[in-house]
Amino acid sequence: MIGYQSSLLSRTEVAEGTMAFQFEKPKDFAFNAGQYIELTLPGSQAAPSDGLTHTFSIANSPLDEELIVTTRMRKSVFKQAMSVLPIGTQARIEGPMGSFNLHNNTARPAVFLAGGIGIAPFLSMLSYATEEKLRHPIVLFYANRYLEDAAFMDALWNLERANPRFRFVPILTRTDKNYRGWKGKTGHISSEMLLTRVGILRGPIYYIAGPPTMVAATRRMLGEVGIDEDDIRTEEFAGY
Ligand SMILES: Cc1cc2nc3c(=O)[nH]c(=O)nc-3n(C[C@H](O)[C@H](O)[C@H](O)COP(=O)(O)OP(=O)(O)OC[C@H]3O[C@@H](n4cnc5c(N)ncnc54)[C@H](O)[C@@H]3O)c2cc1C
DSSP states (O other): OOEEEEEEEEEEEEETTEEEEEEEOOTTOOOOTTOEEEEEOTTSOSOGGGTOEEEEEOOSOTTSSEEEEEEEOOSSHHHHHHHTOOTTOEEEEEEEEOOOOOOSOTTSOEEEEEEGGGHHHHHHHHHHHHHTTOOOOEEEEEEESSGGGOTTHHHHHHHHHHOTTEEEEEEESSOOTTGGGOOSEESSOOHHHHHHHHSSSSSSEEEEEEOHHHHHHHHHHHHHTTOOGGGEEEEEOTTO
16 A cells, blocks of 8 residues: 655634544545545554554545545544644555445436535545536435534535536434424435435435444345345444
8 A cells, every 4th residue: 555645734623523634635646536545643653553543535526636534523542633733744644545436337326325424435526526527416315413513514515506416415313303494304314315305216326424333224224125235335434
């Protein structure tokens, strides 16, 4: 695996307790939308055992000049170190890795099912699909507990406006309808929800990313409505 040095350019809050980190894109670093990297913070010898290496999906388009990763900030060793990392610090990046990428056959729609910060690889794929005017019909179901937790909402609405083949369906799982004016969907992602926005459920390729429990429950639900295992792709964000 190729390793690179990359400096931290900026850090932005993108939802409550959720940050995006922008890193310099190393020269010659190329990736496919949906892939991930291993990020090692300085102070460790690139050894995962000391807690300073973590896996992150790249959240922006391969056409962008920099690399963005995004995460829920928690009290782990890694995230405490990350939260105080001075701008300009050199970190180590390994990758890109993974095959959680949009399929080639544009006749088959894509259904993206994101739980929380599992939005990261989808944001990359949607940005790229929109910029490149890819012809896949795409529906994104994006579940968060509360509106405050939902990162990149403006960016996703903007992508929906820019891409006539993309439909965005945000969902709040712990919020009642009309709470703070919420008019969107509530509850967990269900087959009924999919039916209203996807129509015929057999046909699309399904992509699921989020915490392991969400991925397992969503995969089970798809199995119950007869979706073929071959048409389901998953990325588990271990540690949530
Ligand atoms: C392919 C992939 C892409 C990911 N992309 C993102 C992303 O874009 N944003 C994001 O926030 N997170 C992502 N993750 C998860 C991320 O790597 C961290 O595990 C997560 O952010 C939790 O880190 P933490 O420092 O809060 O907790 P930690 O202290 O690291 O871990 C919390 C708990 O999870 C366990 N754990 C941690 N890592 C793993 C692992 N790999 N396998 C099994 N158990 C583990 C620990 O043992 C501990 O019990 C991704 C994971 C994978 C595998």
